[in-house]
Amino acid sequence: MAASSHPPLVEMRDIEKHFGSVIALSGVSVTINAGEVHCLLGDNGAGKSTFIKTMAGVFRPTSGQMFIDGQPVTFSGPRDALDAGIATVYQDLAMIPLMSVTRNFFMGREPVKGIWPFRHVDFDFCDRVTREEMKRIGIDVRDPGQAVGTLSGGERQCVAISRAVYFGAKVLILDEPTSALGVRQTSMVLKYIDMVRKKGLGVVFITHNVRHAMAVGNRFTVLNRGKTLGTAERGKITAEELQNLMAGGRELAELSDELGGTV
Amino acid sequence: MSQQDAADLVSVKDERLKEAPLALRFMRRPELGAVMGLVIVTVFFIVVANTTMFEFSGIMNFMAPAAQLGILAIGASLLMVGGEFDLSVGSMVAFTGLIFAACVVTISLPLPVAILLTVAFAAVMGLVNGQIVIHTGLPSFIVTLAFLFILRGLSLVGLKWATGGSTQLRGVREAATESPLDAFFYEIFAGDAFEGLFAWLAANDLTAKFPNGQPKVTGIPVEIIWFALIAALAAWVLTRTRYGNWIFAAGGDANAARNSGVPVRRVKTTLFMITACCAALVAILTVLDSGSTDARRGFQKEFEAIIAAVIGGCLLTGGYGSAIGAAIGAVIFGMVLIGLTYTTIDQDWYLVFLGGMLLMAVFFNNIIRKRVTGER
Numbered sequence: 312m313a314a315s316s317h318p319p320l321v322e323m324r325d326i327e328k329h330f331g332s333v334i335a336l337s338g339v340s341v342t343i344n345a346g347e348v349h350c351l352l353g354d355n356g357a358g359k360s361t362f363i364k365t366m367a368g369v370f371r372p373t374s375g376q377m378f379i380d381g382q383p384v385t386f387s388g389p390r391d392a393l394d395a396g397i398a399t400v401y402q403d404l405a406m407i408p409l410m411s412v413t414r415n416f417f418m419g420r421e422p423v424k425g426i427w428p429f430r431h432v433d434f435d436f437c438d439r440v441t442r443e444e445m446k447r448i449g450i451d452v453r454d455p456g457q458a459v460g461t462l463s464g465g466e467r468q469c470v471a472i473s474r475a476v477y478f479g480a481k482v483l484i485l486d487e488p489t490s491a492l493g494v495r496q497t498s499m500v501l502k503y504i505d506m507v508r509k510k511g512l513g514v515v516f517i518t519h520n521v522r523h524a525m526a527v528g529n530r531f532t533v534l535n536r537g538k539t540l541g542t543a544e545r546g547k548i549t550a551e552e553l554q555n556l557m558a559g560g561r562e563l564a565e566l567s568d569e570l571g572g573t574v
Numbered sequence: 575m576s577q578q579d580a581a582d583l584v585s586v587k588d589e590r591l592k593e594a595p596l597a598l599r600f601m602r603r604p605e606l607g608a609v610m611g612l613v614i615v616t617v618f619f620i621v622v623a624n625t626t627m628f629e630f631s632g633i634m635n636f637m638a639p640a641a642q643l644g645i646l647a648i649g650a651s652l653l654m655v656g657g658e659f660d661l662s663v664g665s666m667v668a669f670t671g672l673i674f675a676a677c678v679v680t681i682s683l684p685l686p687v688a689i690l691l692t693v694a695f696a697a698v699m700g701l702v703n704g705q706i707v708i709h710t711g712l713p714s715f716i717v718t719l720a721f722l723f724i725l726r727g728l729s730l731v732g733l734k735w736a737t738g739g740s741t742q743l744r745g746v747r748e749a750a751t752e753s754p755l756d757a758f759f760y761e762i763f764a765g766d767a768f769e770g771l772f773a774w775l776a777a778n779d780l781t782a783k784f785p786n787g788q789p790k791v792t793g794i795p796v797e798i799i800w801f802a803l804i805a806a807l808a809a810w811v812l813t814r815t816r817y818g819n820w821i822f823a824a825g826g827d828a829n830a831a832r833n834s835g836v837p838v839r840r841v842k843t844t845l846f847m848i849t850a851c852c853a854a855l856v857a858i859l860t861v862l863d864s865g866s867t868d869a870r871r872g873f874q875k876e877f878e879a880i881i882a883a884v885i886g887g888c889l890l891t892g893g894y895g896s897a898i899g900a901a902i903g904a905v906i907f908g909m910v911l912i913g914l915t916y917t918t919i920d921q922d923w924y925l926v927f928l929g930g931m932l933l934m935a936v937f938f939n940n941i942i943r944k945r946v947t948g949e950r
Contacts, residue, residue: 389832389833389835390835393835399833401829401830401833406830407822407823407826407827407830407831407893408826408827409822409826409889409893409894409943409946410822410823410826410893414819414822414823417819418819418820418823418830418831418834418835418836419820419823419831419834419835419836420834420835421816421819423815423816430815430816431810431814431815431816432814432815432816432818432819434814456602458946460946
């Protein structure tokens with residue numbers, strides 16, 4: 312994969328981010344290629360969130376450079392990242408429960424018709440698209456006017472992902488999409504992630520669940536205390552090794568022995 | 575994750591999700607509570623009150639105060655859907671009333687200029703409110719509570735300054751009708767509309783008239799026209815436009831909205847400005863109507879506006895509500911305030927009603943919200 316002739320969709324090179332005296336990221340480099348799921352693993356506080364927020368344009372890196380299709384870019388806000396095709400699906404903050412599925416789906420990018428001052432949102436079109444997109448991912452939305460609050464957690468995650476895909480995302484950043492879900496819902500989301508990958512998108516999948524990562528990931532990068540501990544390709548690393556890397560190795564191995572290998 | 579699973583997920587319908595029947599769709603409307611309230615109150619007064627209340631002149635009688643409150647309530651409801659409060663609207667009415675009257679009387683500006691200045695000033699005050707709320711991150715409740723007192727105090731001070739010691743500024747009507755241009759704008763912001771039509775209707779015995787041939791209702795008070803126009807516009811903006819969707823988004827979850835590319839700060843700031851402009855409009859209408867302004871103008875209207883918005887289905891937590899609902903809430907208010915004079919009931923029951931209605935509405939809204947979001 313490293314030998315591919317295309318430049319990576321996104322390359323983050325030596326990204327550093329300081330918040331005052333706190334060094335959240337100290338030189339993180341990651342590449343994301345089309346058609347791959349790049350898993351970003353790390354314990355709480357490892358800097359995963361800071362890193363993806365930098366990639367999504369929420370934070371400006373203190374130093375380091377970001378490249379899209381080989382071109383250096385600087386984002387001044389999330390809007391820039393979105394325009395460049397980088398869409399982020401945040402764990403809890405993707406959807407507004409009180410609003411309808413349609414209104415959520417098109418939030419911030421409502422198609423309008425009519426001439427000003429009579430310009431208004433084309434809700435017929437929105438409802439139709441929403442219904443079709445939901446059908447595609449296997450959620451049967453009878454009434455696109457129903458509130459998102461009535462959907463399950465997995466469905467919400469899928470709606471958020473399909474929204475990003477529909478609006479032309481090339482790179483999808485998924486912030487712990489499975490951490491709050493049950494088994495069946497997790498499998499629904501993982502399956503959908505795989506579907507998105509096959510469409511040729513680059514997916515950044517943040518998780519601290521090694522099993523979820525192993526299920527869909529092509530490459531795995533482990534973050535620890537603001538640094539990368541290296542990137543491994545699928546098949547060249549085991550779940551145990553990943554787990555140990557994430558937890559900083561030794562202690563967890565010891566703990567695991569004490570608990571009889573259940574961690 | 576086998577193929578079988580995948581097939582399952584796509585083909586099997588969730589058997590626990592029922593088709594939404596028409597009744598439930600109606601239940602999902604945020605205005606439901608307000609409509610029910612309106613029906614109850616109407617039936618009550620039809621039974622209890624003197625029949626003249628629901629004659630055309632009676633309806634105009636209670637619609638006029640309803641319209642004044644309604645314009646404020648519509649602004650408040652948009653702001654509440656956007657997730658913020660403005661407790662300063664009542665004081666804003668007093669202060670913009672002072673600005674307006676001072677422009678017209680004290681510095682003798684032409685009426686259209688005075689109106690423009692007043693609205694522009696209100697917009698700036700809304701901008702200030704909004705910017706303070708956004709940049710300090712303080713609850714709008716506190717920030718606008720401060721402005722409730724600041725503006726009320728400034729109104730008193732300003733009135734004394736403009737009049738040389740009095741807290742009432744008179745002579746607005748005389749000053750506002752001096753030139754033909756003034757008179758033209760005066761017609762838009764004061765008095766009755768469609769007077770010709772009503773005179774014609776009365777002359778042809780189609781509506782009631784006094785023995786001397788004068789129609790009982792000379793026209794529709796302009797504030798009712800303004801109220802209807804603003805209600806229709808606000809409802810359209812909120813439910814049909816992109817900006818409306820952003821209002822819901824900003825109030826529902828500002829973070830999620832921001833992440834989706836909604837300019838939350840701009841939306842909230844403009845909402846504060848709209849609310850303040852509504853207050854300015856009410857100030858202009860009422861000052862021209864009475865021909866004077868005083869420091870108590872708009873007293874406690876902020877609460878009534880918020881209550882009307884809540885009766886109209888706005889959640890106190892934002893992200894849900896309706897402009898039409900707020901308008902209906904205001905009509906309920908006007909009906910009870912004026913309606914009690916058509917009965918033998920002591921008019922001060924109005925306040926009891928106000929509090930009771932608020933409690934019921936909040937209680938009812940909570941149930942509705944659970945229904946909408948499927949919370950269990």
